[in-house]
Amino acid sequence: MRHSCSLAALLGAALLAACGGPxxxxxxxxxxxxxxxxxxxxxxxxxxxxxxxxxxALKTYVPSGKKDxxxxxxxxxxxxxxxxxxxxxxxILKYIGVFTPEPWQGYGYGDTSSQEVLDGGKRNGKDxxxxxxxxxxxxxxxGSYDGQFIFANDKANPRVAVVDLKDFVTTQIVASPLIQSxxxxxxxxxxxxxxxxxxxxxxxxxDTYADVTEFNDKYRGAMIFHKFDRSKGRxxxxxxxxxxxxxxxxxxxxxxxxxxxxxxxxxxxxTERAWGGxxxxxxxxxxxxxxxxxxxxxxxxxxxxxxxxxxGKTTTIAGMKVISLKTAVDENILAFxxxxxxxxxxxxxxxxxxxxVGGKLDTHATVYDFAKIKALMDAKTxxxxxxxxxxxxxxxxTIRGQVEIGLGPLHTQFDDxxxxxxxxxIETKVAKWNWKELKMIEKISTNYNIGHLVAAEGxxxxxxxxxxxxxxxWALDRFLPVGPLLxxxxxxxxxxxxxxxxxxxxxxxxxxxxxxPHNAQMIxxxxxxxxxxxxxxxxxxxxxxxxxFTVEGGKERIExxxxxxxxxxxxxxxxxxxxxxxxxxxxxxxxxxxxxxxAHDATHGFTIDSYxxxxxxxxxxHVNFExxxxxxxxxxxxxxxxxxxxxxxMAGYFxxxxx
Ligand code: CUK
Ligand code: CUA
Numbered sequence: 001m002r003h004s005c006s007l008a009a010l011l012g013a014a015l016l017a018a019c020g021g022p023x024x025x026x027x028x029x030x031x032x033x034x035x036x037x038x039x040x041x042x043x044x045x046x047x048x049x050x051x052x053x054x055x056x057a058l059k060t061y062v063p064s065g066k067k068d069x070x071x072x073x074x075x076x077x078x079x080x081x082x083x084x085x086x087x088x089x090x091x092i093l094k095y096i097g098v099f100t101p102e103p104w105q106g107y108g109y110g111d112t113s114s115q116e117v118l119d120g121g122k123r124n125g126k127d128x129x130x131x132x133x134x135x136x137x138x139x140x141x142x143g144s145y146d147g148q149f150i151f152a153n154d155k156a157n158p159r160v161a162v163v164d165l166k167d168f169v170t171t172q173i174v175a176s177p178l179i180q181s182x183x184x185x186x187x188x189x190x191x192x193x194x195x196x197x198x199x200x201x202x203x204x205x206x207d208t209y210a211d212v213t214e215f216n217d218k219y220r221g222a223m224i225f226h227k228f229d230r231s232k233g234r235x236x237x238x239x240x241x242x243x244x245x246x247x248x249x250x251x252x253x254x255x256x257x258x259x260x261x262x263x264x265x266x267x268x269x270x271t272e273r274a275w276g277g278x279x280x281x282x283x284x285x286x287x288x289x290x291x292x293x294x295x296x297x298x299x300x301x302x303x304x305x306x307x308x309x310x311x312g313k314t315t316t317i318a319g320m321k322v323i324s325l326k327t328a329v330d331e332n333i334l335a336f337x338x339x340x341x342x343x344x345x346x347x348x349x350x351x352x353x354x355x356x357v358g359g360k361l362d363t364h365a366t367v368y369d370f371a372k373i374k375a376l377m378d379a380k381t382x383x384x385x386x387x388x389x390x391x392x393x394x395x396x397x398t399i400r401g402q403v404e405i406g407l408g409p410l411h412t413q414f415d416d417x418x419x420x421x422x423x424x425x426i427e428t429k430v431a432k433w434n435w436k437e438l439k440m441i442e443k444i445s446t447n448y449n450i451g452h453l454v455a456a457e458g459x460x461x462x463x464x465x466x467x468x469x470x471x472x473x474w475a476l477d478r479f480l481p482v483g484p485l486l487x488x489x490x491x492x493x494x495x496x497x498x499x500x501x502x503x504x505x506x507x508x509x510x511x512x513x514x515x516x517p518h519n520a521q522m523i524x525x526x527x528x529x530x531x532x533x534x535x536x537x538x539x540x541x542x543x544x545x546x547x548x549f550t551v552e553g554g555k556e557r558i559e560x561x562x563x564x565x566x567x568x569x570x571x572x573x574x575x576x577x578x579x580x581x582x583x584x585x586x587x588x589x590x591x592x593x594x595x596x597x598x599a600h601d602a603t604h605g606f607t608i609d610s611y612x613x614x615x616x617x618x619x620x621x622h623v624n625f626e627x628x629x630x631x632x633x634x635x636x637x638x639x640x641x642x643x644x645x646x647x648x649x650m651a652g653y654f655x656x657x658x659x
Contacts, residue, residue, distance in 0.1 A: 056507040059494055062089040070456055072469060072522045073136050073150055074490070077515025080131025082152060082163065087456075087467050087522060090492055090510040098161045098170045099131030099154045106605070106615035107170070111623040113542040114170075121159045121173035124207070132156035134518040135186055135252075139230070143190040143257040143352075143461035147527030149233065151195050153185035160186050160197050160226060164233055167531050167618075169541045174235045177207040177318040178242055179222050184253030184266050190461075194225040194302070195235060196255060198266055202247035206318035215275045216387070221245035222322065223253070223266065225302060233544075241309045241321040243300060243328055246388045247273055249289070250298065252345050252411075257461055258352030260370045262303035265355050267343040271295045271386070290361065294338035296392065297346065297357065299373055301333045308333065329389040335377045336386065338395040340366055340402075345411035349420075349435055350461050354400060356435065358409035358422060364402040365409050365422050367435060373398050401438045405431040410451060411519075413458030415465035415495055421458070423450040423470065430470055430493065432504060444504040446491055448474040452519040455495065464524065468493045468504075471517060479511050487511035534620030538594045547622040549592035564588045571604045571617055572596040573644040576637065579652030585632040585659045591625040593617065605640030608654045614640065632658035 044054060062068055068086030071093070076083050080099035085092055099121055101108030108118045121128055131154040139149040150163045159175040176197070184198030202219035204210045210218035227239035249270040256263035274288025282288060305323055308314070308331055314321040328334040342360040349356065355368040376382070376398065382391030408426030415421070420435040428450055429443045452471045456464035472489040479487060492508040534541070538550025551568040556577040559566045565583050569576055569591060576593075583589055593606055597619035604617040610631070615623040639650035 052505070056494075056505065059505075060088045060090065060492065060508045062086070062091070067525065069525055070467060070522050071525055071528060072454065072520050073138075074471070074512070074520035075133040075136055075152065075515075075517045077133055077488075077517045078130060079515040080133055080154060081514075082133070082136060082150070083512070083514075083517065084168065085490075085510070085520075086525075087469070088492060088507065090490065090508050094168055096163055096168050096170060098152055098163065099133065099157075099159060099173065100129055103614060104616060106623070109615065110611075110613035110625045110627060111615050112626055113540050113623065117170055117173055117542060121154070121157070121161070121175050123157045123159075123175055123177075128154070128157040128159075130156070131159075133515075134183065136519060136521050137186045137188050137195070138521050138523055139192040139228075140188055140190055140460065141192070143261075145457055145460055145521070145523045145527060146192075147523060147529065148230070149192070150521065151186040151188065153182060153197060155181060155183050155185075155200065158182040158185075158197065158199070160195055160235070162195075162228075162233065162235060164544070165528050165530060166544065167534075167541055171542050172234050174226060174237060174240075176224055176237075176240075176242075176320055178205055178224065178320045178322070179203070180207070184223070184250055187253050187255050187264075188228075189255045189264075189302070190257045190261050192228050192230060194240075194255075195228050196253055196264055197224040197226060198222070198250045198253045199245070200249055200251065202249065205244065205322070212275050212277070215247055216273055219247040219275075220325070221247060221250045223250065223264065223298075223300060224320070225306075237319075241305075241314060241323070243305055243323045243334065244325045245298065245334075246325065246386060246390065248296065251343065254346050254348045254355070254459075255302075256348055256352055256370070260348060260352040260355075260374075262301065263370070263374075264300045264302050265346050265348065266298040266300070267339055267346045267357055268295050268298060269342060269344075290342055293341060294395065295343055296336035296386070297339045297343070297355070297368065299335045299337065299377060301377070304331065304333045325388050325390075329391075332377065332380060332391075335373075335382070335391045335393065337368065337373060337393040337398040340364060345409070345422075347412040347414075347459060350414050350463055352461070354435065356412040356420060356422070358411065360408055360410065360425065362409065363404055363407050365405050365412065365420070365431075365433065366402045367400045367438060368398050369400045403433050403438045403440055405433055405440055406443065411453060413453055413455035413468065414463045415455055415458065416463050417465060417497075419465075419495075421453060421455055421468055421495065423453045425449060425451065428472075430468065430504065432495070442503060444493060444506060446470040446472050446506075447478055447489060447509070448472055448476055451516075454520040454522050456522045457524065458522065466494075466496045467522065468495045469520060469522070471512075471520065473516065475511065478509050482513075487513035488516060490517075532600050533598050534595075534618060535598060537596050537598065537620040538622045539620055540622055541618075547592075547594075547624065549590075549624055550622050551592055551594040553596050564590050567591040569593045570596050571606065571639070571650075573602065573604075574639070574646040574650040576606070576639070576650065576652055579637075580655070581637070581652070582655045582657065583629045584657050585629060587629045587656075589625070589627055589629050591627075592622070593625070594622045595619055602643060603641045604643050604650070606637070607640050608637045609635045611635060611654075616641070629654075629656045632656045
């Protein structure tokens with residue numbers, strides 16, 4: 001108990017200091033330090049806590065009424081949503097419906113605006129009601145997070161989404177039929193001119209058919225550059241374009257910055273071009289794709305590619321301008337350098353001068369030198385060419401060096417002191433190493449099987465250090481048992497150097513129970529300037545403008561026009577006006593609903609029972625429902641948020657008279 005006593009003494013001293021010390025003129029009677037300390041010591045004893053536990057608790061505890069220093073936006077994995085978490089408390093602040101309907105927010109439950117956003121994510125005309133979200137990415141200005149937007153990707157049903165951080169609402173989903181799966185997404189260029197989305201599993205471009213035996217000739221990858229217009233807050237599909245890539249499995253990507261601005265990088269696997277076929281007598285993909293010692297980092301000069309697009313040197317496939325592989329080779333905008341066994345993760349250093357690549361079956365982080373790569377590419381100094389004519393540089397000529405950091409390095413983040421933090425999957429650790437001196441520093445264990453990791457602003461030109469979250473695929477013995485499907489485990493780690501001996505310290509375990517959340521981004525809280533209410537009343541959250549059907553207080557009415565019953569309705573504590581709506585079976589109904597509230601957090605909800613309609617009505621928000629009153633009967637309508645003392649009375653009837 002010596003440790004806990006010394007900590008108790010320390011806490012006591014802190015309490016004393018806070019009170020002005022025992023000798024101070026305002027020192028209360030008795031010794032507050034001693035009593036505070038003794039209380040902590042007995043609490044520690046009763047709960048079996050070590051000194052490290054208590055320091056961890058003190059570092060993460062955010063008292064009621066105080067706010068976190070950072071936001072983390074984590075991918076919701078198979079949930080297709082984003083999870084907003086406060087750091088260091090690890091309190092969940094919000095789920096944002098992105099690729100999938102979200103009932104609480106009424107996202108995709110009948111209102112026409114959110115349905116239009118979700119409809120943008122249809123594939124082949126089909127609703128995609130799940131997602132495989134991997135990599136959220138904040139918008140950037142000059143390579144720093146600007147707190148305006150966050151983008152996210154769906155690997156399974158290739159799509160990218162735009163979420164506006166003024167109100168944490170998804171405003172656009174874009175699904176390009178050019179590719180049939182993706183992974184290297186979303187990554188933004190340093191001023192968010194483009195949102196990058198790269199295919200993973202090769203397929204014929206543009207949603208066409210070719211037998212898998214024609215893999216080498218007909219199957220292709222692509223890197224899409226979705227043009228983002230910041231003032232509109234939208235991706236502009238007509239100004240987006242792509243580069244055709246060979247049928248390797250393109251993997252994680254990153255955009256260059258500062259000295260490497262204008263370039264994009266992407267690692268790849270399966271340059272063997274295996275396509276499985278176990279019943280056909282082929283080796284399974286996992287062994288067919290890992291025969292070679294090296295795969296290829298793709299280096300793309302996107303500024304030169306953009307000039308080619310502007311010069312019209314593209315073909316159009318599935319509505320997208322595409323630079324063909326041949327043009328990419330002829331114009332020298334695409335080159336390769338080898339990457340060690342089963343590469344994964346590609347992260348550009350904060351100065352933009354180097355790229356770090358892990359290797360799932362390797363023990364090194366490989367640090368590539370951008371200046372060397374650029375010089376070789378400019379001079380077309382290639383050691384060989386791949387079967388598609390793409391120049392391959394000599395590995396040794398492109399690297400700064402390799403650092404032995406452990407078995408199975410994946411992803412890398414950076415701090416403000418020249419350190420890199422790499423997730424080591426097989427060893428299930430985080431390795432801290434210096435990326436300038438190529439020196440290993442220390443490792444910390446994670447529980448268990450770490451995938452991505454995120455540090456505060458850790459992939460920008462000016463990382464903050466301080467905190468890191470390890471995103472672990474397994475949880476095993478960490479939490480109460482919940483059957484065979486366990487949550488995944490986010491572990492908060494102090495990388496601020498204030499732990500014992502400046503070492504990393506594990507602070508907190510947070511279960512993530514709704515999908516495999518791959519990656520996350522962590523941003524300084526004060527960079528996000530979110531609305532408190534929608535103002536003036538009648539705002540459509542998707543356009544952020546007053547809805548044309550906004551209903552003014554006092555002008556509520558029911559009107560029949562062109563065969564549609566328009567209901568102009570308002571909500572304010574604690575009634576809907578009108579509260580009785582009568583229609584005939586088969587009538588088309590357009591219900592326009594404005595919240596007249598302007599008080600912070602005065603949220604209502606709206607439903608018509610058994611019609612599967614739901615909206616969340618934040619203060620000032622407007623929604624439109626369009627539906628057919630196909631089922632006759634008497635349907636209560638009511639407010640679904642406990643908004644006031646008379647919330648239960650905030651109700652009415654939707655009467656559908658039978659034919
Ligand atoms: S991948 Cu998940 S652990 Cu999709 Cu970013 Cu590496
Ligand atoms: Cu409005 Cu409950």
